[in-house]
Every structure is written in structure tokens, then in C-alpha cells.
Amino acid sequence: xxxxxxxPSRVICKSGTSVKIECRSLDFQATTMFWxxxxxxQSLMLMATSNEGSKxxxxxxxxxxxxxxxxxxxxxxxxTVTSAHPEDSSFYICSAAGLAGTTDTQYFGPGTRxxxx
Amino acid sequence: QKEVEQNSGPLSVPEGAIAxxxxxxxxxxxxxxxxYRQYSGKSPELIMFxxxxxxxxxxxxxxxxxxxxxxxxxxxxDSQPSDSATYLCAVPTGGFKTIFGAGxxxxxxx
Numbered sequence: 001x002x003x004x005x006x007x008p009s010r011v012i013c014k015s016g017t018s019v020k021i022e023c024r025s026l027d028f029q030a031t032t033m034f035w036x037x038x039x040x041x042q043s044l045m046l047m048a049t050s051n052e053g054s055k056x057x058x059x060x061x062x063x064x065x066x067x068x069x070x071x072x073x074x075x076x077x078x079x080t081v082t083s084a085h086p087e088d089s090s091f092y093i094c095s096a097a098g099l100a101g102t103t104d105t106q107y108f109g110p111g112t113r114x115x116x117x
Numbered sequence: 118q119k120e121v122e123q124n125s126g127p128l129s130v131p132e133g134a135i136a137x138x139x140x141x142x143x144x145x146x147x148x149x150x151x152x153y154r155q156y157s158g159k160s161p162e163l164i165m166f167x168x169x170x171x172x173x174x175x176x177x178x179x180x181x182x183x184x185x186x187x188x189x190x191x192x193x194x195d196s197q198p199s200d201s202a203t204y205l206c207a208v209p210t211g212g213f214k215t216i217f218g219a220g221x222x223x224x225x226x227x
Contacts, residue, residue: 002163032213043219044161044205051213093160097213104149104166104209111160 003027004096006109013084014117021079021112023094029074030096032103035067038091038111050077074098084116119144121208123218131226136193138221140206143187150182150189151207155220161205164191196225 003026013019023033035047048064050056050071058064068080077096081088091113095106120143130136142150149168153161167173167180167189179192193200206218 034215044217046214046217049213091158103213104215105151105163106207106215107163108153108160 002099002105002107004030004094004107004109006094006112008112009110010113010115012115012117015085016083018080018082019084019114021081021092021094021114023077023079023096023109025075025096025098025107028096028099030077031074031098032096033071033077034095034097034106035069035077035079036093036095038093040091044093047079081114084114086116089114089116119208119210119216121206121216121218123204123206123221125219126222127224128221129224129226130196132196132198134196134225136196136200136223136225138191138193138204138206138223140189140191140218141187142189142206142208142216144208144210145184145187147184147187147208147210149209150180151209151215152178152180152191153205153207153217155203155205157202164204193223196223198225198227201225 005024007022036044047062048056048058056069071077093111095108097103122141151166152164155161167182173180177194181190203220205220209215
């Protein structure tokens, strides 16, 4: 159990375009999903926390109008990088929590590698 | 500010040895502690978690928790080259948030 998928696994886009990344919990209902960004050889950086049916909570310094998060159901959250620029190139990882009624344990998706040209 | 500290490494051990990874945390109220493994270019995967003081064993992995010292460790017995990765210590803070350490890079030499 506790499988989380992400799609796409890799995306290359032109500067100024928008990219949508999907995160799905395949075998449990995720009451909470998290979005992280990780630059090469650096640690995970939490971008935002989303709970199903409510607005995401963004970390300090993360632009909510640039990184749109939608958590429409207990199994799906999406992150849209709007007007992407080369500095947005990174490894974006989602995680899902809520298995067995606890949000302490996070199960990570495989990540999406975004390259903005 | 709540913090989770790890030695960044790299920690280098020979194949077959015991690798010891350490983590300290600042919030005395923390109740649960997690270890994740992250291979280069991949996302983290859960190894194990521990709630109670003492040791918890799962295969070649042993988590050790000392709440009085605010210290949690992960021991890997019979280390294999495939264990070479970055190990992340994670401490939920309550309110849906988890603080991750920066990770310790482990290198197991064949």
C-alpha cells in the first residue's frame, strides 16, 4: 500500500509557458498532500501544504500566484507552475499523508524533473 | 524555530560494516521520528519510523530514540554498496508539517 504517482516524470518547456504536475495517491485517501522542490545536491524545500477541499498553505517566499495548487479530491493534487522561467527548473516532488488516519507519515511520489529553456 | 540537524557527511564505511547515522531535533514535544532514504536523482522513500524510546529493528535497519537527549539514530548493519544514498531524518511538528533534516550522504565502499 501507500503508492503515490506523479505525472509527468520529466518535462521540458519554453520560458513563459505553464506546466501542470499531477500527484495521485493510488491506494489510500490522502487528507494532506505536500509539494517540495529540490535543487541539485540540496535538501528538500517544502513549498506548500494542501488539504483536500481547502486552499493550500504556502511556505514563506513561495509565490502562490506562480505555483498554483489544487487539491480537488482525496487522491489528486496538482501543481501548476505558471509563466515558468529557467530558474524554476528543478525537481518537484509531492508527498501524500493520511494513511491509517495519521498525517505524520509521508509517502513520496517519484518526482517530476522540470527543465525550462 | 524548530530544527532537525544532521551531519551532511559523506559518511564512508566499508562493505559489511555498521553505518551509524545521527539526528538531533530541537522540539522536546516531538512524538514521532522518521527515516527516509533518497538515492541520487530519485525521491525519498520511507525506511522506518519510531515513536518510543529505545531501539526498533527492521531487517538490517535499527532506529534508536532517546527523547531525553533529543537524539535519534539509524544503524545499518552489514552495509551494502546499494545502501549508498542520502538519509533524511524527519520530525513531524504537528499541524500537518514535518521538518526534514538536510540529510547525511552515506557511501559504502565495496
